Amino acid sequence: MSNFNYEESRKRIEEILNSKTQIEEVDSISNDEDGFTYENGVRTWVGAMFIDIRNSTDYFKENDAEKVARIMRAFTSELIGILKQNEKYVQIGIRGDCVYAIYSVQPPQDLKSIMSDACFINTFQEMFQTILFKKDWPTFEIGIGLGASKDLVIKAGKKGTGINDNIWIGDAVIDASKLSNEGNTHGIGVIVMNSCFYENIKDFNANKSYKYSNYVKRVWSSKLNEYVYCCNMITIDFDNWIKDRFGY
Secondary structure, eight states, X not given: OTTOOHHHHHHHHHHHHHSOOEEEEOSOOOTTOTTOOSSEEXXXXXXXXXXXXXTHHHHHHHSOHHHHHHHHHHHHHHHHHHHTTSTTEEEEEEXXXXXXEEXXXXXXXXXXXXXXXXXXXXXHHHHHHHHHHHTTOOOOOEEEEEEEEEEEEEEEEETTTTEEEEEEESHHHHHHHHHHHHTTSTTOOSEEEOHHHHHHHTTOBSSSSOBGGGXXXXXXXXXXXXXXXXXXXXOHHHHHHHHXXXXX
């Protein structure tokens, strides 16, 4: 860092802190970031999903590294393929041992599609672990966190470097991340959602014969010191195919 110019850095910080950020209320944002600059921001409805691997540190340490590398490559690539099918996503990525997606949404209908994706991923997990089990390879569990809120979105980075990303200022991404870490632990279901997400999807008919609220329960998280909403819902057709294909 010997070439770092402290005074120029101070000036840049002062310039950003002293400049106004124009905030625009919008219905949605696109995944090509049209209209984003380093001087503006938008406030819009955001949905988020995080898929977290349970006890990943031990899983990575205790199993053959080359085998785990193949498992993780197969698992994450398929998850990304599933997530990309939802046209509402604006960002998909990998953060540590989590695969995540962030969506521009209009509640409640778009949140229902994210919930459906979460159920599908929970069913996909069943197939993936069955494949590993039949190969006598190490299996693992996951937690899926879902969040929704009206957030401020800004573009951040360093001008002229090509290094930039969106920062999501609000509850959706933060809640989805922390809830994914709670999923499938201490009696909490695999799919865990914040209250805003749940309130917007609870009355939807998943297949016209029941409501999501019939299968989601409110439970106390001692780790988060708050109530969360969770379930273990799956996609029935996919689950039936797995049972037929693998014979159980």
